[in-house]
Amino acid sequence: MAIYDTFKTRTAQALPKLNEAEIKRIERFGDRVCFRDGERLFEAGMTSFGMYVVLKGVIRISRHDGLGNTSVITEHEAGEFAGEISQLSGAPTLVNGHAVGDVEVLALSTESLRALLIAEAELGERIVRAFILRRVEQIENKDGGLVLVAPPGHGRTHALQGWLNSNGLPHRVLDPVGDEQARALCAHYAPKPEDWPLAVCPNGDVKKNPSVVDLGRCLGTLPELSSDAVWDVIVVGAGPAGLATAVYAASEGLSVLVLETRAYGGQAAASARIENYLGFPTGISGGALAGRAFVQSQKFGVKMAIPAPAGRLLCDTYPLQVEMCGSLTLLRGRTVVLSCGARYRRPSLANLKQFESKGVYYWASPLEAGLCGSDEVILVGGGNSAGQAAVYLSSHAAKVHMLIRKDSLAATMSSYLIDRIAATPNIELHTQSEIVALEGSDEDGLQQVRVRHHPSGAETDYDICRVFLFIGADPNTGWLSDCGVQVDDKGFILTGFDVPGVAGPRAGLETSIPGVFAIGDVRANSTKRVAAAVGEGAAVVAQIHAFLARQR
16 A cells, blocks of 8 residues: 555554455445456546445545646555545545556445444444544645635635535635636636635536535535435434434434534534533534534434525425425425524624624634634623633634623633633633624725723724624524424424423423424523533434324
């Protein structure tokens, strides 16, 4: 095996070698296929497969992007296997594979690969770990996957990068002035100001100012969904609660479809470090936790659609129906689990939208932290997510001004975070304060922020270009009006004994509509903690089984 400039530190895990006995156990899941020297086994952006186990010869793996750039990653020899995370979901691969010499392989389909992972636990663990590390390598190297072309600092580019990063999708950004290939692309397509950015898909398709739906289609995160299929469970929302439901339900043999508006992990994925989640004594980032849960869901055969916001829930027929926004497709499910969480709350500032992704952000990922440089930033919010973000940003920004409306953090934040904020010298807490004005331009983005201290009425202008808003969220339940799911006076969904005046039995997490369940932050009286959301996501599966048994 030839290893080039990658996998040097974790070679044994990223590029494991199977022995004869292990290959023998895999044989019942695949078919023997032969390829001639130079023949292409799979093509980036085009080919979907499960896994190839090399029996004879060599498969050369190369990065490839839609601009035609290719570079060798590694070569799989006899006893090694080709594949990465894309193969678990049936999405097109992001790399090329060519035969070096005459090659014989065991070819596994996506379905056969999943069956192998379940039936052979020890082998499955090694294969999945290798797939994860190979995706990490693709993300870190940035020589393959999607290519974005736009002027530096373009706000729309930042928004698309945020979506790509949140979903673990390899990509890179090229400057149309400084990069020769980007200049040639722009000369051919002649983009107008409203056409930025250009996106080059792995298969070579070029899209002007694409939406995240366009990117989802070209990268395989948004598969075609049929109205003919009837799912045992349709989960709306892929936060911790929804992912837990998907994993437990699919592992117990139920067919599961998950619809997610933005990215798996929900708001929890924006947490820089969760330190009170059971089993992680040193803490874990929300993104890492969500990423592991996502891979688990793919292993068990969950169908994930991102971005796929639900537009309407129709309950006057059975199976129940979910209509996606912007689509006439009606998706049918025997049960529907609402884990649709909440929408980010926005302060009442007249020009706020003008600066979103141009200085105003609703999460603090490495992408946003990298923009801080050595500048001062403002963070608004007093909950745990705000505290985690403030501590994280303090290691990137010169200073973090933390604004809260109350006179202390005691009522809204865990004590360990309060202590950490107090001990961080470059975090300054401003109590009883709020932003009252934003100044800047479309071209330069946010330039100045005005803050009012309410007890004194004093207003202070800060020359600050980055503001992070963590001021909570409102329940995402407006789309449920056609179904009549009962909510409380704040819009949170009522379940179990909290549902008034409904005849017949109701499981603890079932809503006023039979077969419709609510879990996580969107449920009235839920505990707003990741562990509680995961617990509800697991608990609802038993109630789904009971409902389906009654239907049968």
